[in-house]
Amino acid sequence: MLKLLEKLTQIPAPSGSEERIHNAIREEIAPFVDEISVDALGNLIAHKKGNGARVMFAAHTDEIGLIVTFITDKGLLKVSNLGGVSAINALYQRVCFANGTEGVVSLDNTNLEDGKTPRLSDLYVDIGASTQEEAEKKVCIGDTAAFSGKFSTQGNMAVSKALDDRAGCVVLIETIKQIKSHTNDLYFVFTASEELGLRGAKAAAFTVNPDYAVAIDVTRTGDVPGKLEMAVRLGGGAAIKIKDSSFMAHPYIKQRMTEICEEKGIPHQFEVLEQGGTDSGAIHLSGGGVPSGCISIPTRYIHSPAEMIDIRDLEAAIRLAVSLIEKGL
Numbered sequence: 164m165l166k167l168l169e170k171l172t173q174i175p176a177p178s179g180s181e182e183r184i185h186n187a188i189r190e191e192i193a194p195f196v197d198e199i200s201v202d203a204l205g206n207l208i209a210h211k212k213g214n215g216a217r218v219m220f221a222a223h224t225d226e227i228g229l230i231v232t233f234i235t236d237k238g239l240l241k242v243s244n245l246g247g248v249s250a251i252n253a254l255y256q257r258v259c260f261a262n263g264t265e266g267v268v269s270l271d272n273t274n275l276e277d278g279k280t281p282r283l284s285d286l287y288v289d290i291g292a293s294t295q296e297e298a299e300k301k302v303c304i305g306d307t308a309a310f311s312g313k314f315s316t317q318g319n320m321a322v323s324k325a326l327d328d329r330a331g332c333v334v335l336i337e338t339i340k341q342i343k344s345h346t347n348d349l350y351f352v353f354t355a356s357e358e359l360g361l362r363g364a365k366a367a368a369f370t371v372n373p374d375y376a377v378a379i380d381v382t383r384t385g386d387v388p389g390k391l392e393m394a395v396r397l398g399g400g401a402a403i404k405i406k407d408s409s410f411m412a413h414p415y416i417k418q419r420m421t422e423i424c425e426e427k428g429i430p431h432q433f434e435v436l437e438q439g440g441t442d443s444g445a446i447h448l449s450g451g452g453v454p455s456g457c458i459s460i461p462t463r464y465i466h467s468p469a470e471m472i473d474i475r476d477l478e479a480a481i482r483l484a485v486s487l488i489e490k491g492l
């Protein structure tokens with residue numbers, strides 16, 4: 164499982180370029196599902212047939228990144244954000260474009276008052292070009308780049324870029340592999356462009372038209388110094404989401420998840436996330452409304468190149484998803 168997590172986190176797939184991760188996922192799940200398709204927005208949809216209610220599981224394949232807006236006469240790239248990128252997290256990080264071009268995010272402090280926090284507009288990406296012409300041989304306006312950040316483990320801790328949401332993708336993949344029996348008609352959707360406002364999930368929910376939906380994504384934790392007061396902590400188990408800024412979990416799904424965790428002895432905790440959302444936010448509003456829930460993986464330093472999870476929480480999330488499917492919704 165950790166080998167798979169390493170492999171998936173290291174594939175660059177900023178929002179809008181999710182196709183780069185499709186082959187890796189397809190290879191893993193193909194023997195275990197009935198059909199796999201890719202829709203117009205870049206959602207990879209796997210179907211495992213059943214006779215019961217139609218259930219959609221979703222984990223997003225895209226990650227935050229940068230998009231080139233302008234190339235200066237000195238060959239430096241001005242960039243805008245793809246998803247929730249903060250200048251502080253981006254500064255002095257390495258980025259990688261689809262064609263393999265690498266760059267370093269740096270700061271132009273000409274217009275920045277001393278002591279003020281930089282904005283994205285103060286940053287540029289240096290790809291080692293000295294003129295606009297030289298830069299344009301490697302990069303075009305509109306090209307997108309992902310941050311680099313190697314995968315490593317230490318004890319129960321795993322650190323990498325893009326654990327948001329390759330950790331969720333791994334939960335779905337492992338779940339697909341481990342299910343022994345099911346009655347629900349199952350759709351596993353590896354969604355596109357979540358970081359741009361849940362766009363892929365919205366289209367996929369229209370296509371799948373589920374009776375119930377469960378997203379798998381990372382969530383923040385309140386166990387590090389700072390202003391965020393939140394009950395979720397690393398190592399506390401799979402987080403059963405109750406609310407975030409995009410939706411409220413349906414009481415039936417929340418109750419079903421809780422019962423299963425109690426019955427099976429799966430470590431779990433409850434999550435109320437005051438700022439942030441996930442695919443369930445779009446899915447639950449599709450059609451005439453879809454009772455939805457979310458299994459979250461507690462994660463420190465989200466949207467940085469060094470996101471951190473506890474591997475035991477990931478395992479708990481897999482056990483919960485497998486049990487939910489085997490018991491049925």
Ligand SMILES: [Zn+2]
Binds near residue numbers: 223357380
């Ligand atoms: Zn996410």
